[in-house]
Amino acid sequence: MTELRIEGLTKAYGPDATVLDGLDLTVPGGSLAAVLGPSGCGKTTLLRVIAGFLRADAGTVTVGDRLLAGPGTHVPPERRRIGIVPQEGALFPHLSVARNVAFGVTDRSARRRRTEEMLELVGLAGYGDRMPHELSGGQQQRVALARALAPEPALVLLDEPFNALDSALRAGVRADVRAALRTIGATAVLVTHDQQEALSTADLVAVVRDGRIAQCGPPHEVYARPADPWVARFVGDAVLLSAHAANGAGPADRGAGGAPTATTGLGTVELRAPAAAPEGTVILRPEQLLLTEPGEGVCGATVTDVRYYGHDAMITVVVDGVDGPVDVRVAGHATLRPGDRAGVRVTGRAGFHPSGGSGA
Incomplete structure (x- = not known):
C-alpha cells in the first residue's frame, strides 16, 4: 500500500x-x-x-x-x-x-x-x-x-x-x-x-x-x-453560543461528570476539555439539543420553523435570552409546529473555541 x-x-x-x-x-x-x-x-x-x-x-x-x-x-x-x-x-x-x-x-x-x-x-x-x-x-x-x-x-x-x-x-x-x-x-x-x-x-x-x-x-x-x-459550520449544522468558561479548580466549576463547564444562553454546558481562555464560543451539534415540555430547569423557546427530512427533522426555535435562532435535530416526525412553546436543554459535552484563539 x-x-x-x-x-x-x-x-x-x-x-x-x-x-x-x-x-x-x-x-x-x-x-x-x-x-x-x-x-x-x-x-x-x-x-x-x-x-x-x-x-x-x-x-x-x-x-x-x-x-x-x-x-x-x-x-x-x-x-x-x-x-x-x-x-x-x-x-x-x-x-x-x-x-x-x-x-x-x-x-x-x-x-x-x-x-x-x-x-x-x-x-x-x-x-x-x-x-x-x-x-x-x-x-x-x-x-x-x-x-x-x-x-x-x-x-x-x-x-x-x-x-x-x-x-x-x-x-x-x-x-x-x-x-x-x-x-x-x-x-x-x-x-x-x-x-x-x-x-x-x-x-x-x-x-x-x-x-x-x-x-x-x-x-x-x-x-x-x-x-x-468555521470548520464546525462547514462540515455540518452547528449551534454556536457565546460562552464564559469556568476555569477554577473547584467542584463548582465542574459538571456532574467531573468535566469543565461553560455558561451559555442555554445554561451550563459541559466541555470536552478545559478552556484555554474564559471567553469564547461553545460549539454544539443540533442533535445535542433536546426539546422538552416548558418548565423549570429548561430554557424556554418558541418554535419558528420545522423542516422534515424523513429520517429526521430540523426544528428552529428562538430561545428566551439567546440572540438568533437555534436549530434542534429530532429523530423521525416532529409533532411541534411554528408558534408552539417548548423547553430546550443540552446533552453531552461541547467544544470550546476561545475568542481569537484555538479551539478545545
Missing part, C-alpha cells in the same frame, strides 16, 4: 492569486481521503498538482518512495502511475466499455484479463461490448473507475465524480466505488464540496480553507471535534 505525502505545497496563478499556501497532507496507504472545501479554496488545484497537470511553485509531492514534485523535480503526468476519475466519467464515446477500461494497460498479454477483472470488480461483468451511450450515469462512473484502476496505479484521484448523478443514484455509486477501492487496497483522494459525501465515504477528511488544511482527521473526529467555528 502506497502513502501519499504532501509538504509545504504552494501554487499561485499570479502575484495576488495564491491558491495553495504551504499545504501539508498525508494519506496513509490503502486509505481514501476526502479533500473537502468551498469553491475556490484550492481543491482542484491540489488535485492537478498531484496529477502533474500543474507545476508546484514550492513544496513536495511524494507517492510511496517516489518524489513526483519538488525542487528541480517534476515527473510528467504519464509517468506518475496515478489513475484519475474525472467528473461525469469522460469515457471515450467511440470505444466500447472494454476498450475504455483497457486503454491504459500497456501489457498487451494482460489487457483482456485485467479488463475482465476490473469490470467484475465494479459490478459490470459482461458489459464489455457495450458503448458508453448505452450505459446509465452510474454505470459510466463505474467504468471510469475501472479504467483508472486497470493500469494498477499507485494512487487514484477522484475529482467530484458523483456530481452529475441524481441523489437517489449517488449513494449507491459512492458505496460501490468505496468497496472497489477497499477490495484492492488502493490509496485514493476524493475531491468534493459535499459534506455528507466526505463524511460517509472517506477514511480521512481534510478540510481546506484558503489554500491550507484547516483540519484533518477521521470523519467522526472532524464532525464531533471541529477545530474552530
